[in-house]
Amino acid sequence: MMSFEATREYIEQLRELIEEGNKKEVAVLMKDLHPADIAEIMDDLNTEEAKFIYLLLDGEKASDVLIEIDEDDRRRFLKVIPAEMIATRFIEYMDSDDAADVVADLDEDVQKEVLNEIEDIEQAGDIIDLLDYEEDSAGGIMAKELVAVNENWNVATCLKEISRQAEEVDEIFYIYVTDDDDKLKGILSLKKLILNHTNTKVSKIYDPDVKKVFTSTRQEEVAELMDKYDLVAMPVVDEIGRLQGRITFDDVIDFVRDEAEKDYQMVSGITGDVEPGDKVWHVLRARFPWLLIGLLGGILSAVVLGSHEESLTKVTQLAFFIPLIAAMAGNVGVQSSSIVVQSIASGVKDIETPVRKLVKEISIAVLTASIFAVLIFFYNFFVSGNMNLTYSVSISLFIVIIFASLFGTVIPLILHRFKIDPALATGPFITTMNDILGMMIYLSISGMFFNLV
Amino acid sequence: MMSFEATREYIEQLRELIEEGNKKEVAVLMKDLHPADIAEIMDDLNTEEAKFIYLLLDGEKASDVLIEIDEDDRRRFLKVIPAEMIATRFIEYMDSDDAADVVADLDEDVQKEVLNEIEDIEQAGDIIDLLDYEEDSAGGIMAKELVAVNENWNVATCLKEISRQAEEVDEIFYIYVTDDDDKLKGILSLKKLILNHTNTKVSKIYDPDVKKVFTSTRQEEVAELMDKYDLVAMPVVDEIGRLQGRITFDDVIDFVRDEAEKDYQMVSGITGDVEPGDKVWHVLRARFPWLLIGLLGGILSAVVLGSHEESLTKVTQLAFFIPLIAAMAGNVGVQSSSIVVQSIASGVKDIETPVRKLVKEISIAVLTASIFAVLIFFYNFFVSGNMNLTYSVSISLFIVIIFASLFGTVIPLILHRFKIDPALATGPFITTMNDILGMMIYLSISGMFFNLV
Structure with missing residues (x-):
């Protein structure tokens, strides 16, 4: 491969040279590198070190690197350099779409300053035009340069x-x-x-x-x-x-990559990008929200179970199947919601009528529910020997699976209808909701079987 | 938009015309359509109807459509037409990479026949060359045509x-x-x-x-x-x-799209592609394996809980927090494993040393575990009033979160080391494993607190 690899040794050598202020040697190290490679190196440097390198590169290359680096790093870097330098050393070498992206990221007063510092009036005009479009519209991502x-x-x-x-x-x-x-x-x-x-x-x-x-x-x-x-x-x-x-x-x-990553993160219960080099608190912040929802869901489940304390006291065996019911509810829900989200995201046109769609979803749910209800029936029939328990678990599992798949299907569709990202309803959200629902169904059904209510 | 939309009405009209055998009208309907649009229509037709349309299209367009359609549909269609027709009406119009993909999909004896029917010896040679490369190597996906x-x-x-x-x-x-x-x-x-x-x-x-x-x-x-x-x-x-x-x-x-979809499906517990038009049994087959693993995991959890029957009988309240422990174990595990899988998939070079990486993972786990252990401690302290329960749940949650994140991080890395797709260890797999583990930890710890063992 004709590709460059930034090794740990390389980065350490580079940092030493920067600390020594050895411009000549650093320039030699950077000389034949592609902007994308330099951007990769920048990832491992602090703002001051990055600045040292930017000032060594020629305008074209420096601006290419600036576009390639991580957005947060770019914002941090642009904060420490003057508006005039942003305009003359970076913006003027960029295509209009990249220039507009960079300018859009600046504070409003800095934006004005930078736009006024651009010498090429036509380019400044192009950038101003592009800034007017919605960020996620074709106008917002297009470049003015064409033949x-x-x-x-x-x-x-x-x-x-x-x-x-x-x-x-x-x-x-x-x-x-x-x-x-x-x-x-x-x-x-x-x-x-x-x-x-x-x-x-x-x-x-x-x-x-x-x-x-x-x-x-x-x-x-x-x-x-x-x-x-x-x-x-x-x-x-x-x-x-x-x-x-x-x-x-x-x-x-x-x-395509970003959208797929966003959906993947949602279903995994992570908010925002997490990358190998990230700081501990950054990773923690990305994971915290969904875990908190999981905790609150768990407390709600505890409340539901607490309201059926009598059943659980009389028939301890009921508690044994709590994880099974919760796990099946969660898995079925995640599967259903993911399928819906993926079909929305893929943009595949769907010529099934809503009625046919619903009939299909229900058939799948009933079939799945039947298969697993029968399987757990046989297990309990032969192993536990308690017929009331056997019936309770099987019937509960049947109902729980049907509800879990319906919720998993319907909630993302409703969110989508109201223009909310349907991916919100995948992963921990649907798992938590179905856990609580599963406990309510399970304890109510078994309460009936053991004549406890 | 200058894009074509295949409406339900359009498809129905087309099917009627095909049934009537009205070649002229069907040809008119197809005339200005892009091959990708015709491929989309083919998705909603059966093999016989599709064949009718292929025979109407000129060679260039027919072969473009054949490349665009779903792989399964293509296989089914090629099974019903003779080798000579595959060669002269389709393969000869294709670029070498597409031709090689189509030929590779045929049964071995049909492959030979088709290759022999290709008139352009140079093209046949190119295809044979390409078939020799590994499917997932650059040789396997490249085209021979270039300038x-x-x-x-x-x-x-x-x-x-x-x-x-x-x-x-x-x-x-x-x-x-x-x-x-x-x-x-x-x-x-x-x-x-x-x-x-x-x-x-x-x-x-x-x-x-x-x-x-x-x-x-x-x-x-x-x-x-x-x-x-x-x-x-x-x-x-x-x-x-x-x-x-x-x-x-x-x-x-x-x-990029396919890889992202594969990882997404794994974390959602779906095996293989599921699309809006799919038959019930197809969807069922994609969902069954992970649900079965979930069921077996649930049964194992039941066995674990059964072996602590005494604790659960004496202290019913212990059962209330089973869903909470299981959910937190599951969510933490999915988060950790997804982060690892995503960082492997993104191919981002990772200059952290293994030791620093492990230290960071453990710090995150300890911090997360501490936060949630404290939160649930306060809840139980004020609501349940049972100090043994309060300690049991908090300490269990602390240990469970640490184990869950370590497993979530380490198992995908091990799979990757052994060249197994690390995505296997996301979603239902890690949830199920952590459920069982969580129950073992929870009941052992609370057993100690209530002096039950």
Whole structure:
């Protein structure tokens, strides 16, 4: 692999050199590294050390590194350097989308200062335009930099114009074709341009079948479309079809990864990112909220069980199956809610009617409940020999599984309907709720069997 | 949005037309659809209906659709059509990587037949080459189609050669530069090619700083590198550096999504993909294994509790806190294991030493355990008034949380060390294990406090 690995030795050597203030040696160490690699190194340095390195790098590389590093680190770093430096050493070298992201993160007064320090008025204008869009809309993630040609030009004019425009654009991917009103007409691949004669008119060779999104289109939908149609870049237009910017594949990869991580964290009961290098209190803070909910749920379960103290005193064996009922309720609930959340997240269109959907969910719940009720029936029948207990546990388990799967299915759907992230209702939330519910059902049913109520 | 939506009405209309055998109308309905949209429609049709549509589409489109549809559906469809048709109507229109995937899925005797029916010997050779690589290696996912130029050519020769080669390649992205031995020297962007004079030599303008992987590089690593360095395409070379193929960004998006889904399913206790349209038994099969493990775990917990029957009979209140202990053990375990799994999956390099890592894990566990032990202590102190119970529950909770986080951290690491997917140890697995462990600790500790053992 032609990839760089930041070893512990490397980092230690680097920190020593920085402490000595050895600019020359540090510059040598950084010279051939990709910005993404330098960003990885920055992760292990403190703000002062990071600053030392930033000041050594040339503008292009320094700004690339700044975009690649962790958001929290970036915020901390930008707090310690003056607005003028943010503008001239970083922002001016960035694409408009990255620049807007960085500026959006600054305090409002610093934002103004930085925008005023940008020398290239056109770039400052682009950033201001981008800051106006909703953060999670296509407008909020697009870059203004792109290559566009007029449909009336010929190939030769195009090549000349592209040479001019291309200086600002990192990678071209597609050339967008617009009419005299800047309305997007289609795309032209570089391949087509190379393969055609210089006199050929653009209108003759461009592909009018272009996928596009509006500035207001939600980020999720953009990602879904680009993934579905395998697009490297997606053009963004305004309400009347004028070309405004483009979104590239790397944004989609990051989005897909981030969304998946968010859902994964929810189902695992973690709030926010936790990474290997994180401080103890950071990890603790991410884990605390759901554990607290679990504790409160446990106390509520204790209250429920306490209200059936008589049953538990008379028939101690009832207590033996508390973990089983709670575990099955929890597992069934997590499964159901996760399936719903995943199908919402995948954006798969669902042509089942609501009625058919509900019938299916109930069939699955009844089948699952029956299988496990029968299994535990046989276990208790042969092992415990207590028929009342055998009936109580089996019937309770049957009802608990059905309720747990229904709640697991319905609650995320309701949250989604009210525009709340359905992933909230996975993991510890549904487990805790189903634990309490499971105890209520179990003790009520067994109370009836032992004629205790 | 310029995107197509397959409504229920649309599907029903289509099915009717297919039943009538109305080829003309169906062709009209399909005409302007993107292969990815047709694939989405296919999802709701049976094999016979799908076959009707495939035979209407031209070769290019039919093969694009076949690649886009669900794997199971594809297998089922290919079973009902003759080998000759697979070769001439589908494989011959595909890129080598897709063709190899399709062929790999066929039964061995059908594979041979299909390969022999391919007219383009070079393509058949490419497919055979690709089939030799490990499925999850760079060789196994790369495509043979790419555009390469010799370092000694000038821009004019390049443009001519690219025109010739480009016919086979859907999108060019990068032009690879090789020497006379076919060894990869660097890349050349189309942008550079357009911006330079026709007499300029390639060796003067190409970028030698190219990221590349070997045919044996693991898929995970390829995805990680392409994501990190924001690459649209990654060249693949053999042991001595000769250019063998390229991997494109869409493979990476799919891989990232699939991996995230797999981990999500594991932590939710689901085995295999579950989608909205799936049949009842399919969903049931995906959910059954972990529920069964949950049931067996519940039975084991019952056995553990049964062996402490005396304690539970004498002090009924002990039973009240069973759900709390089990829930906290479960939640802590899932959190710890998920963090480990996510950090392994993210491939973030971890420069913490093993000792520092363990010290940190233990600190977090001790802090968490202390906080919740104190909280539950106050609850019981003020509400139950039974000091033995108050001590039992608090001390048990303290010990249970520490064990649960240690197991949650260590077991996935051990699995990973033995090359088993660490995600196996998340979700229901760790919950079940920690339930049993929690009961053992809880009843032993309280036994001591009530002098029952």
